[in-house]
Amino acid sequence: MSRSVRLALAVLLLLATPALAQKKETPRQYGIGHAATPEQISGWDIDVRPDGSGAPSGHGSVKEGEKVYLDKCAACHGEFGESAGRWPQLAQGKGTLASHDPVKTVGSYFPYLSSVFDYVRRAMPFGDAQSLGNDELYAVMAYVLNLNDIVDDKFVLSKETWAQVKMPNQGGFFDDDRDKAEKAFWAKPCMSDCRPAVKITGRARALDVTPDEKTQKRGGVE
């Protein structure tokens, strides 16, 4: 490379570098949006994470929780978390996950206390969301943990005792591995004589669970 070409390249680089750097560092500020105050944030900032961060102050015992639960939860979830009708079952199900009929409950499936605590705090009781006081919330959670034999009858749940709660299925999950476990699905597809003669092995009509379109009330907006 001649000296003049090298020089020209160096000049080009010098010219180009600040422009590139500038583009990367300062995304455009539009001056749109308003500062959110700590007070505004505190009213909506209700999420709780696995280590308990975000959990409110307060505490509740299993015994206190039993009363809250019977008043506000048992109608749908059953007195012992066994579920009434089609509402979610909260207790039992241990040892069923590898069976033909897995029963996913707080005790058998949820990996973290926060996964259920955060949910109840934001969405329960169904139809009266975010109505539980912090002590009631801790108490009812303590009771549900007790229904699942995760804590004993004397347990008091609070931020301080949070870390003592060990959820049985915490190790039951692993990251999406479809790109490896299902690598076979990335393959050139067969076009002819791909399989032996095909037989019908099951029919939807045999079950007869499809809604009848003539009698069903229509959904949607009018």
Next chain:
Amino acid sequence: MTEPIDKTQASRRRFLTGAAGLAAASAGGRALADNPKNLPPNVADWTRALGEGVGQRAYGNPSKYEKDVARRTVSWLTATPESSVSFTPLHALDGIITPNGLCFERHHSGIAEIDPNDYRLMLHGLVDKPLLFTLEDLKRLPRVNRIHFLECAANSGMEWRGAQLNGVQYTHGMVHCVQYTGVPLKVLLEQAGLKTNAKWIMAEGGDAAAMNRSIPLAKALDDCLVAYRMNGEMLRPEQGYPVRLVVPGWEGNVWVKWLRRLKVGDQPWYTREETSKYTDLLENGKARKFTLEMDAKSVITSPSPQAPLRAKGFTVISGLAWSGRGKIKRVDVSLDGGRNWRTARIDGPVFDRACVRFYFETEWNGEPRLLQSRAMDETGYVQPSKDALRKIRGVNSIYHNNGIQTWAIKPDGEVENVEVG
């Protein structure tokens, strides 16, 4: 004067009697005669009389003869309609865009009715400047238009153990495809300024479920939108009015509706919706988590159990295909349950992570057929058979069932959801 109650049925019947003379008993409809008064050489009523003037239909609806084209529910699926799902009538639609009023619904605590004046989006957490945006603020920011499919991870979830529901609306109707208008999420995050340890964001709804999900920051910065319009008009209340998150190619549950808060964090939250729900339980009792991308999938929408064949001879087989990993590259159709395949014709635009429409033109003369379709995307992923999927995942997954659907065509043109082996 006798008026046909349902002209759709009447026209089907006309087609039927005029064509191959297939048994009318199997049509499942009323036996209606055409009204000769409207047929040539007579001049129809509507050709003589004035119709309704403008302004009578300030917001237009489909013809009254199309009233059967509607979302439907499966009442036994859920405990209550407020936490339930309704299904898109895929069998009655064509092209790639789903009309707004027919997009399937999935709510966890009913439809929030949000006054747009009181709408606020909070953005906080690991940012330099926590911000609140009004709806007008969002509309002032730079916006983009993107056509994407949205599929519920539980679409086809009732079919893991075998053919169950007899209608594409129910087996595949938890998908829709519309054009969104919104602000790239990246732009909003840039206004707040990300801290260096920012890795995940949590999106939260403003409905009574306050549904919350974790999304990796890389995805948030890549192609997510904070959208307020669908197909040009403001979002429908059922779809999150006034603002929802758009997460192209990823399971519908993360497309948080009635979006009220975005919090930036350093780790996922492991919320109820990404642990107890939307994890894929395998046969060994262990569950995959954060299976966010939707695998390539396709289905024949017509003929299908709700859209049987009504005439012999030339027949257009039509369907939809989509992939969460990119563009659909090809769709194949089989008439013999997957033994032999031929490539279908894709018609209309092919967008990234959007539905495509495919057609396969053939002859049908009453022979029994086992129809299947198979999608391929630009990553080379090929939609698997249901058995291939079950071999790896078992039957307890609930979510992410993208196996190849089989429709059995009977000699009378009726169609049934079947399993083949």
